[in-house]
Amino acid sequence: MTDLAPIVFFVYNRPKHTETVLNALKKNTLAEDSILYVFSDAAKKEKDFENVNKVREIINKIDGFKEVFVTEAKTNIGCADSIISGITKVINEHGKAIIIEDDILTAPNFLEFMNEALCKYENDERIFSISGYNVPMQIPESWKSPVFLTYRYSSWGWATWKDRWSEADWDVLGWQEIFTDKTKNKLFRRGGDDLPYILRAQMNGTIDAWDIRWYYSHYSKNRFTVFPAYSFVENIGFDGSGIHCGKAGKAPNKPVIAQNGEKIVLPDALEFDEEMNKLFVSRYRYTFKDKLRRFLKELLHYKINS
Numbered sequence: 001m002t003d004l005a006p007i008v009f010f011v012y013n014r015p016k017h018t019e020t021v022l023n024a025l026k027k028n029t030l031a032e033d034s035i036l037y038v039f040s041d042a043a044k045k046e047k048d049f050e051n052v053n054k055v056r057e058i059i060n061k062i063d064g065f066k067e068v069f070v071t072e073a074k075t076n077i078g079c080a081d082s083i084i085s086g087i088t089k090v091i092n093e094h095g096k097a098i099i100i101e102d103d104i105l106t107a108p109n110f111l112e113f114m115n116e117a118l119c120k121y122e123n124d125e126r127i128f129s130i131s132g133y134n135v136p137m138q139i140p141e142s143w144k145s146p147v148f149l150t151y152r153y154s155s156w157g158w159a160t161w162k163d164r165w166s167e168a169d170w171d172v173l174g175w176q177e178i179f180t181d182k183t184k185n186k187l188f189r190r191g192g193d194d195l196p197y198i199l200r201a202q203m204n205g206t207i208d209a210w211d212i213r214w215y216y217s218h219y220s221k222n223r224f225t226v227f228p229a230y231s232f233v234e235n236i237g238f239d240g241s242g243i244h245c246g247k248a249g250k251a252p253n254k255p256v257i258a259q260n261g262e263k264i265v266l267p268d269a270l271e272f273d274e275e276m277n278k279l280f281v282s283r284y285r286y287t288f289k290d291k292l293r294r295f296l297k298e299l300l301h302y303k304i305n306s
Contacts, residue, residue, distance in 0.1 A: 005118050005159060006035040006094050007111070010083055011059060011102045013043065013051040017236060018058050018102045025100070026064035030111040035094075036065040039086040044076040055102075080210035084170065091162045096122075098159040103237025106132070106157060110232040113264050114159045117147070117226055120266045127270075128164045128223035129214075132157030132232040135283045139229050140275075145267055148276045149224040152191030152284070155211040157233035158225075168217045175203055175216065188219050190277070192284025224272065227280065 007025070011018050025031060038059045043052040062068045073082065083099075091097045098114045100106065110132050117130040127149070133156035178188050178196055188196055198212045218225065 003119075004030060004034050004111075004115050005096045005098045006037055006090055007065075008087055008090050008097050008099045009036060009038045009102070010086060010099075011038060011040050011055050012079075013048045013055060014102050014237075015051055015054040015058055018055050020236065021100065021102055021105060022058070022062060024105050024107075025110075027108050028106060028111040029108060030115060031064055033066050034111060035067045036062065036069070037086070037090050038062070038068065038070045039082060040070065040072045041078070041082045042073040042076045044078075078208055080208045080213075083210050087165065091160070091165050095162045096159065098157075099155075100157050100233075101155070101237075103235055104132075104157045105234045105236050107232045109264065110157065113228060113232050114157075116264050116266055118159050118161070120268070121226060121270070122161060124270070126224050127226055128160065128167075128218050128221070129153055129225045130159040131225050131227045132159075133235075134227050134229065134231040135280065136231075137279055137283065140279075143229065143273075143276065145270075146229050146264060147226050147266060147270065148229065148280070149270050149272045150191070150227055150277045150280050151218065151224065152195075152227075152281065153211065153215040153218050153225045154227070155214075156235050164223075167221065168214055169220065170210075170213055172199070172203060172213050172216050174220075175199060190281070191215065191219070192281055193286035194284050226270065 009021075009025075028034075040052070040056055040059060043049045056072060059070050062070075071086070077085070083101075087097060087099060096118050098111065098118075114130060114132055121127045121130070131154040133154045177184050178199060179185065185196060188199075195212065195215065198207070198209065199216065201207045202209045202212050217223075
């Protein structure tokens, strides 16, 4: 396979995770032919200095790839801005990119799948991104394709192209309409009931996230993400070490990782299947109790910060 997409790897203050993820990535069949860009953000707090330095010792000794370029920020940029600026730099040069963070464990055929999908669907303007992750959903026996289309986006090992990335609206203009227009709220929730809550948390400054803004661009332009039937990645960051994953001990939706080495044969054309999307999004449906819990959490945050 020629014209491989570069890999963009973001790290911060988790040396063990960084080393584990790199070791898995190096075992990918296309690793030695791929260019790796590593972006290391500087410590935000004094307690992070030691681990940030340990991470930088690791990334400056990386081998097993065609080329390795390491960028070390001198001051803390922040999670969202670091990722947005890093992807923009690489994708402007190469036209496409595969992105992973320091808690995403990849199967040996992850890079093969991502590159195949980037090549196959580059000219399909309906598709905004490629995901390497899928929830542990029960795939119907009648579904024979290794991939499907859905409205949701996943940041757990993914890829996109320059022309799609350039369409992103990082200011999320008009986001308030999601909460004042029932039709737009329903459309926004095609990817999951949790998404409006995440969007409001981002826009109110409760969290520092880039991916919900990237999803907003998927929604506003009515675009899809290609998801694999079986996941090529696993998130190992649910141990309290990350910013957004919490401390669950393990990912709540641990996937079946596709690593049997079989040749990936992607269909030339993809059609959106409503039933597959419903099955997928059911993992993100909220009960009344879920919605009440979210509301009370937001109310508590408002009272504390008002």
